[in-house]
Amino acid sequence: MEGKVESLWEEVRELSLGTTVDRLHSPPTPLQFLRDFVSQNKPCIISNAISHWPALSLWPTPSYLSAALSSSTVSLHLTPDGHADAIVPHPSHPSLCFASAHVQPTPFPQALDLIRRPPNHLVAYLQQQNDCFRTEYGELESDCDGHIPWASEALGCLPEAVNLWIGNHLSQTSFHKDHYENLYAVVSGEKHFLLLPPTDVHRMYIKQYPAAQYSYSQEKGEFRLELEEPERYVPWSSVDPYPATGNLKQERLKFPLYFNGPKPFEVTVKAGEVLYLPSMWFHHVSQSPGDDGCTIAVNYWYDMQFDIKYAYFNFLQSLPCRSIDDPTTPESACEEDSGPIASPNHLNRRFSGDESAKTNVHDNV
Structure with a gap:
């Protein structure tokens, strides 16, 4: 079984995805997109x-945003290191945990000033x-x-959110997937994505935290x-694609299916570009700010x-899988652990983890 699952990763790329993400120089027709x-x-x-969009010329000017939203109170997410919705050690707990940001209503x-001029401690x-x-x-x-x-015409609906x-x-988003068709438009700065198709689910080492x-x-x-x-408990990917240099060897041994398998698609979405991120694709996101000090x-x-997909x-996710390169890897390392499946409900989104029923939760980008 392990060999068949691993060969699927290569075949999907050869037969459907290719080696790079397609770039379109103009918007597709609804039929072409579908x-x-x-x-x-x-x-x-x-x-x-x-x-x-007027936003492309207006939003990179901080004074414009501050004036337009001068009386608005917004939900600001705070973390000590920029890793929200991520797997981190807990100071008083023997295992890792799924950490969510502190959310603070803020003018x-x-x-915007805290984002553009980050203090040392948050x-x-x-x-x-x-x-x-x-x-x-x-x-x-x-x-x-x-x-x-x-996109709305092709998908037959208006956006849910x-x-x-x-x-x-400083902000990063760890590997996760969404049960949404996502059109992601960058206005300022750049977004850097690592992408893996749903067929690579076993490489994500999803566990309950x-x-x-x-x-x-x-x-x-x-x-x-x-x-x-x-x-x-929250089902989440255990893989850090950018481990510290001193931990790289250890991480490769812990997650051979990820590090020894096909490389993720790497894409940078620049200001003025739109990424179509299909539902259930795993993605890791980092960002580079524009001249205004922000990525928007x-x-x-x-x-x-x-549907059938x-x-x-x-x-596919229900199948056990062990790495050919490391046959000692226990099957449980490639599957979600048993236990109560829940999802991060602080984000008020529609789906999370692998729940098929609608809730009010989801992951982040």
């Missing part, structure tokens, strides 16, 4: 799809994922489109990481179709 990308569950980068001008990120663009940033709606017309992301170079939450004391300028009560993006989440993915 036929060549959505139906094939295949990502692409589109240029000149948002060149008409927008103050939030990293700030505007990344609330509850349709925040339409709920917290309504003053900016006229600066960009409310939906992507050719539209979100705004403003961060700096106890959920924890950062809390931040402004008076002390300190973070505390506290396990949630009652106890809750808007993303549109469209409901995915729970979803059934195939669930079947």
Whole structure:
């Protein structure tokens, strides 16, 4: 079984995905987008799809954003190191845990200043994922489109949520997947993605981790990481694709399926470009700021179709898999551990982990 699963990773690339992510120099027609990308569950980068947005010229000017949102209070996410929704050691717990950011209502001008001029002891990120663009940033709606017309026509619906992301170079998002069709438009700076198709699920070493939450004391300028009560577990990828140099050998031994398998697709999405990120693709995200000190993006989440592709993915995920390169790797290292399956409910999103029922939760980008 292990050899068949591993050969699937190569065959998917050879027969469907190729070796690079397609780049389109103009927006596709709805038919082309549906036929060549959505139906094939295949990502692409589109240029000149948002060149008409006023946001491209207005938002990189911090004074414009601060003036437009001068009276707005927004949800600011705070962490000690920029790693929110990530697997981290817990100071008083014997195992790793899934850590969520401290979320603090903050006047927008103050939030933007913390992002652009980060203090030594915290990293700030505007990344609330509850349709925040339409709920917290309504003053900016006229600066960009409310939906992507050719995508909406191809998918047969309007976006379920539209979100705004403003961060700096310190914020990263660990490997995860979303049960949404995602159109991700970068307005300022660059976003760097590592992408793996759903067929590579065994390479992600998804396990159950106890959920924890950062809390931040402004008076002390300190973070505390506290396990949630009652106890809750989150299925999450264990792989860090960029381990510290001294840990690289150890990480390769722990996660041979990831490090010895096909390389992830690496793409950089620049200002003015749109990434189509298909549903259920695993992605790791980092960012580089523009001249304004920020990376700014808007993303549109469209409901995915729970069709035969979803059934195939669930079947594949249920198969045990061990690495040919390291036959001593226990099967449980390649599967989700048994136990209560939950998901990060602090983000108010629609799906998470591998739950097929709709909830109000999801992952982040």
